[in-house]
Amino acid sequence: MANLLVAQNVSKKFGTHTALNNVSLEIPEGSIFGLLGPNGAGKTTFIRIINQITYPDSGSVILNGEPLKPEHVKTIGYLPEERGLYKSMKVGEQALYLAQLKGMSKQDAQKKLKYWFDRLDIGDWWHKKVQELSKGMAQKIQFVVTVLHEPKLLIFDEPFSGFDPINATLIKDEILHLKENGATVIFSTHRMESVEELCDHIALINKSNKILDGKVLDIKRNFKNDTFEVGVETINKEGLKKELAEKYEVSEASFKSLGDELKLRVQLKPNDSANELLLYLTSKGAVTHFVEVVPSVNEIFIETVKRN
Amino acid sequence: MSKLVLIIKREYLAKVRNKSFIVLTILSPIIIVAMIALVVYLTKVNSEEKRVVAVLDESPFFSHQFETGVEASFINFTDIPLSEALDSVNSAGYYGLIHVPSGDKIDVVANDIQFYTKESPSLDILNSIEGKIQHKVREDKLQSLNISSEVMNQLEANYEMNIVNFSGEKNLKGVNEFKAFIGGGFGYLIMMFIIIYGAFVMRSVIEEKTSRIIEVIISSVRPFQLMLGKIIGTSLAGITQFVIWILSAGILTYVTLLVMGVEVDAFQSKATISPEAMQTINEASASQDTLQLYVNELMKIPWGTLLFSFLLYFSLGYLIYSSIYAAIGAAVDNETDTQQFMFPVITPLMLAIYVGFFSVFENPNGPIAVGFSLFPLTSPIVMMMRLPNGIGGTGVPWWQFIASIVFLILTFLCIVWLASKIYRVGILMYGKKPSYKEIYKWLKYK
Numbered sequence: 001m002a003n004l005l006v007a008q009n010v011s012k013k014f015g016t017h018t019a020l021n022n023v024s025l026e027i028p029e030g031s032i033f034g035l036l037g038p039n040g041a042g043k044t045t046f047i048r049i050i051n052q053i054t055y056p057d058s059g060s061v062i063l064n065g066e067p068l069k070p071e072h073v074k075t076i077g078y079l080p081e082e083r084g085l086y087k088s089m090k091v092g093e094q095a096l097y098l099a100q101l102k103g104m105s106k107q108d109a110q111k112k113l114k115y116w117f118d119r120l121d122i123g124d125w126w127h128k129k130v131q132e133l134s135k136g137m138a139q140k141i142q143f144v145v146t147v148l149h150e151p152k153l154l155i156f157d158e159p160f161s162g163f164d165p166i167n168a169t170l171i172k173d174e175i176l177h178l179k180e181n182g183a184t185v186i187f188s189t190h191r192m193e194s195v196e197e198l199c200d201h202i203a204l205i206n207k208s209n210k211i212l213d214g215k216v217l218d219i220k221r222n223f224k225n226d227t228f229e230v231g232v233e234t235i236n237k238e239g240l241k242k243e244l245a246e247k248y249e250v251s252e253a254s255f256k257s258l259g260d261e262l263k264l265r266v267q268l269k270p271n272d273s274a275n276e277l278l279l280y281l282t283s284k285g286a287v288t289h290f291v292e293v294v295p296s297v298n299e300i301f302i303e304t305v306k307r308n
Numbered sequence: 309m310s311k312l313v314l315i316i317k318r319e320y321l322a323k324v325r326n327k328s329f330i331v332l333t334i335l336s337p338i339i340i341v342a343m344i345a346l347v348v349y350l351t352k353v354n355s356e357e358k359r360v361v362a363v364l365d366e367s368p369f370f371s372h373q374f375e376t377g378v379e380a381s382f383i384n385f386t387d388i389p390l391s392e393a394l395d396s397v398n399s400a401g402y403y404g405l406i407h408v409p410s411g412d413k414i415d416v417v418a419n420d421i422q423f424y425t426k427e428s429p430s431l432d433i434l435n436s437i438e439g440k441i442q443h444k445v446r447e448d449k450l451q452s453l454n455i456s457s458e459v460m461n462q463l464e465a466n467y468e469m470n471i472v473n474f475s476g477e478k479n480l481k482g483v484n485e486f487k488a489f490i491g492g493g494f495g496y497l498i499m500m501f502i503i504i505y506g507a508f509v510m511r512s513v514i515e516e517k518t519s520r521i522i523e524v525i526i527s528s529v530r531p532f533q534l535m536l537g538k539i540i541g542t543s544l545a546g547i548t549q550f551v552i553w554i555l556s557a558g559i560l561t562y563v564t565l566l567v568m569g570v571e572v573d574a575f576q577s578k579a580t581i582s583p584e585a586m587q588t589i590n591e592a593s594a595s596q597d598t599l600q601l602y603v604n605e606l607m608k609i610p611w612g613t614l615l616f617s618f619l620l621y622f623s624l625g626y627l628i629y630s631s632i633y634a635a636i637g638a639a640v641d642n643e644t645d646t647q648q649f650m651f652p653v654i655t656p657l658m659l660a661i662y663v664g665f666f667s668v669f670e671n672p673n674g675p676i677a678v679g680f681s682l683f684p685l686t687s688p689i690v691m692m693m694r695l696p697n698g699i700g701g702t703g704v705p706w707w708q709f710i711a712s713i714v715f716l717i718l719t720f721l722c723i724v725w726l727a728s729k730i731y732r733v734g735i736l737m738y739g740k741k742p743s744y745k746e747i748y749k750w751l752k753y754k
Contacts, residue, residue, distance in 0.1 A: 015749050051527040053736070054753075070530075078527040082738065084520030089322065100314055101528040145524070 004029040004184045010059035019045040021208045034199035035188040042208040043188040051078050074103045077151035081158040083142050085130045092126035102149045116144045136167050155186045192297040211304050223295045226268040229253045231289030237262040261288050311529050312537050319541025333549050337556040345564045359403040364393045366410035367417045373444045414448045487696035488669040494618050495689035499657050505546040506633040513637030522735045531732040539630045610698040624716040625688030628723050635727035638734030639742040660686035664693040684719035687712045
């Protein structure tokens with residue numbers, strides 16, 4: 001898969017504060033890319049550089065095979081974290097204006113707006129002023145304006161903050177739909193769990209440095225350490241625990257279940273097999289739970305920060 | 309380029325459709341006209357209310373002197389004592405009583421004349437009464453000296469200095485003041501426009517910041533385009549408002565005056581002009597020569613140059629100041645935070661107006677006038693006040709005119725560059741109360 005966007009050694013300073021330190025990223029075409037990290041890590045600065053709102057002090061960004069240039073704004077749709085609309089302007093007029101600023105013709109914009117307004121069932125808002133709309137309604141319009149010009153690259157900064165669950169699901173589905181139609185999507189957020197299941201690639205950014213990136217599955221594979229959460233119904237809980245502790249690394253586990261079984265985290269040693277463990281457990285009692293522990297992105301992030 | 313046009317269009321429409329803008333545009337001429345109408349009405353009422361002044365003349369000199377005129381009508385009391393006269397004046401509600409004591413020398417009598425009033429009398433009436441007494445005393449003295457009024461008229465020496473410039477053309481009194489007034493008007497217009505519409509630009513920037521749409525916009529256009537579009541769009545709205553005001557105020561005033569039955573001529577002659585001045589004006593219009601000179605002088609005011617330079621200075625001055633306003637708007641989160649930055653912006657404008665009125669009118673080519681008309685933050689206003697004398701010749705030297713324009717353009721480029729830097733960084737800063745130090749740091753961001 002070709003890369004839609006390649007950032008090479010991008011650095012950016014604001015006065016004495018370093019916002020980005022030598023960050024290199026590759027964002028494959030057609031992927032959903034998670035740009036993850038705590039607040040103030042430099043995510044928004046990176047996104048603003050892609051949008052040519054600010055410029056890097058050094059390094060380069062290649063979009064679609066070319067260095068960033070002004071015409072590229074047409075190929076990008078950006079929903080910033082700080083987002084809003086002109087309050088006293090009518091919805092339709094405003095959407096047309098923003099679409100035309102992106103380089104669309106008026107007729108084209110009108111046609112596509114009609115499609116989107118019908119699709120999201122907001123057609124009768126056209127003549128309303130934004131100040132008459134609720135926050136959720138305004139968010140829908142912001143979304144429409146972001147995707148209207150059919151950008152190749154969609155960038156959402158903290159996309160689901162402030163969305164109610166219904167709108168969040170709706171927007172999520174629309175984004176997935178756009179991805180199927182060939183768009184590349186960047187999610188930037190500090191709430192890593194909120195986009196974890198959506199992303200197929202991620203990059204972790206902490207204190208202006210990229211600390212990890214790659215395919216989500218690869219990263220998780222690297223970070224899993226053959227640990228299983230097990231639940232066994234047995235009379236002699238303490239005995240079983242002791243026996244297990246002789247062969248494996250064992251610690252207490254807490255997961256929700258209906259019974260009062262023995263709950264443990266069991267880490268295999270390099271040459272152990274999971275099947276052996278399972279067989280052993282079934283011989284001791286009724287196994288209610290047997291799950292490989294896959295680290296969440298959050299855990300991976302904390303782990304990586306510790307290691308560095 | 310078309311994006312700039314889009315932005316200008318939006319800013320213009322957003323401003324023009326704004327309710328307060330519409331209300332202000334419509335109401336202002338109506339308020340102005342209403343005020344003019346009120347003044348005219350009050351003047352009429354005032355002049356219709358005749359004041360009655362009683363005269364008690366115990367001397368032989370003034371009995372026919374007090375004739376009913378515009379300011380007051382007079383009633384002659386005869387053969388009653390002063391106290392009785394005062395009583396009846398009081399009970400009849402007259403304006404006052406002139407008491408002329410008895411005597412045979414007019415000098416002495418005139419010195420002892422008393423004017424009794426309830427309150428301190430109006431200057432108009434006082435002047436009129438004093439004039440009448442003065443006239444009588446003078447006539448009497450002439451008679452006693454055996455001088456006829458014809459002789460007296462021949463004695464009159466009305467001297468007026470002829471003012472001529474080096475090329476021998478005749479100059480006229482008052483023309484300089486008139487020219488300064490025109491220049492001052494243009495200068496004042498520039499200042500008002502900058503202050504009012506500069507603030508509009510600033511508010512519009514703050515609005516974009518607080519409504520959080522700014523980042524969406526500048527992901528499509530460059531911040532500089534947005535700033536420029538805002539400035540131009542707002543100024544077009546301002547020009548629209550000005551044109552509407554001037555046209556409608558003109559029309560409405562004319563209509564109102566017609567409706568109220570005041571002929572424009574009558575209104576003009578109502579203005580109090582002393583008899584002497586009236587005489588000079590009459591003489592002037594009698595002598596075609598002088599009138600022609602005034603007309604020549606008016607024609608000589610370089611209207612073309614004046615209008616052209618007004619547009620030039622106005623545009624450059626407005627662009628400079630409104631980009632400063634835009635930068636201020638970008639630096640703050642709300643309008644209350646703008647206070648600390650407003651003072652330094654308005655100071656040069658006020659300075660220009662004061663320097664203009666106190667120094668340039670007096671001496672249009674003096675060092676202060678020259679200095680301030682070259683300094684780019686004051687030159688649009690001060691230079692406009694100097695320009696009615698034209699460029700070159702007796703007016704503003706060419707080098708000064710060109711230098712001021714060059715300075716303005718350089719400053720404009722420099723300020724717009726600085727402002728757009730502050731603007732670019734500021735519009736994305738939230739929740740920071742900016743200090744001058746902080747803003748200085750922004751200038752260094754890439």
